[in-house]
Amino acid sequence: MQNMHEQMANSRSSSSSLARTEAQLRETCTEEVRIARAEVEELRSLDSAKGDQLREAQIANDELEDDMNDVDGRMREQSEVILGLRTKLADTTETVQATVRLT
Secondary structure (H helix, E strand, O other): OOHHHHHHHHHHHHHHHHHHHHHHHHHHHHHHHHHHHHHHHHHHHHHHHHHHHHHHHHHHHHHHHHHHHHHHHHHHHHHHEEEEEEEEHHHHHHHHHHHHHOO
């Protein structure tokens, strides 16, 4: 009989130890899940911020390309103006030289 009481006491002790271990594991798992969720949220936030930065960089790149195209167009126009001025200067020089020869 004593042996049976000892076994029952041991069984209750084991059950209570098992319950404590189970509760500790549950707490640990709950904390790990909370930490994992926080990390996922932080990664999502970083991903969103990087996406915003990428979009801003693409917009800046497009604007820079537009500016470069504008500059290129203005340079072509100025080159044409310079060519026209050189032609006029050459014509004027010829006229002056012809006038000097006639006099």
